[in-house]
Amino acid sequence: MMRLPVRIAACLALLGLAAFAAPRAGAAEICNETSYVTHIAAAWAVEGGVAIEGWTRVRPGECAEVAQEVDLDASTQPLFFYAKSTTAYLGGVREWRGTVPLCVDETDFQVVANTRCAALGLASRDFFMREGDARERTVLVEPSEFGRRAQVAGIQRLLQSAGYAVTGIDGYDGRSTRRAVARFQSEAGISGNPGDAALIDALEARALERNAGSGLIVCNEADGDIATAIGHRAGEIWQSRGWWRIHAGECARLLASRLETDNAFVYAERVSGQGRRPMSGGNERFCLAPARFVSEGRTECAERGYTAAGFRRVPQPENGGVRVTLTEADFQGLRQ
Incomplete structure (x- = not known):
């Protein structure tokens, strides 16, 4: 998150x-x-x-x-x-x-x-x-402070999440936004001007339906909190990023975009008052940092100020998504 x-x-x-x-x-x-x-x-x-x-x-x-x-x-x-x-x-x-x-x-x-x-x-x-x-x-607020443009920015973000082409999330009602709205209304059978609130509700429902099972979901069935990171290919570049804190008994979607191949990897550490216990069984090397991070590339981690860790390849996705469940047995390494 x-x-x-x-x-x-x-x-x-x-x-x-x-x-x-x-x-x-x-x-x-x-x-x-x-x-x-x-x-x-x-x-x-x-x-x-x-x-x-x-x-x-x-x-x-x-x-x-x-x-x-x-x-x-x-x-x-x-x-x-x-x-x-x-x-x-x-x-x-x-x-x-x-x-x-x-x-x-x-x-x-x-x-x-x-x-x-x-x-x-x-x-x-x-x-x-x-x-x-x-x-x-x-x-x-967000780092991009939208102010009075928040409603349009919200429509744009939902359009993207529902699968429609929008140039960017800027809060300005430009040509690409109007085209995407018109296409959505036509496909959803919405005529006239439904108003921004009704449009947001309809777009959210479409995006929820489209993305419900997509991406990478990690579930924590360990005895306490875990901190998770992912590695995946973003275009032509390998990327690792983290951390997501997942409480015991809960799940989190770490990647929401649809997965077409098994090119995603996951790493986790069991968090407790005695320290952090790394996940065992990972053999795909990616870079990590102790705080929230995004690292491009998966080699020369130390030279770039990162540490390296073994990530696990996720299973082959079905219908654009995959769910990985981690238990206490997955964390058998030495405490950090």
């Missing part, structure tokens, strides 16, 4: 969001200035633990009220948020997160919990915290 930035919206007029209605008293507001359809979870302290609820769906260019049960005027307690993109996108799920681990479920949920998520049958995600006036309004 890729982590993306969060920004406090101290002055929405400067961000091109002045047209959004102000949240009602007592509600916090999250605005989505990214090119992704996002799902939001919110949390706040209550007697007996932390109240956590999700998921609130927010389209690109829209805002939503969350944590509506909290009286922001009367309370000084911080709020906590976690956001993720839907699974429709090429490149996998994106996250907007922090450092506070709290419990979530895969489907819509409301729960009062502490940090013992596994005992409740829940997953753990790292939430970011908002305090004081910053609790009232938060803006999710």
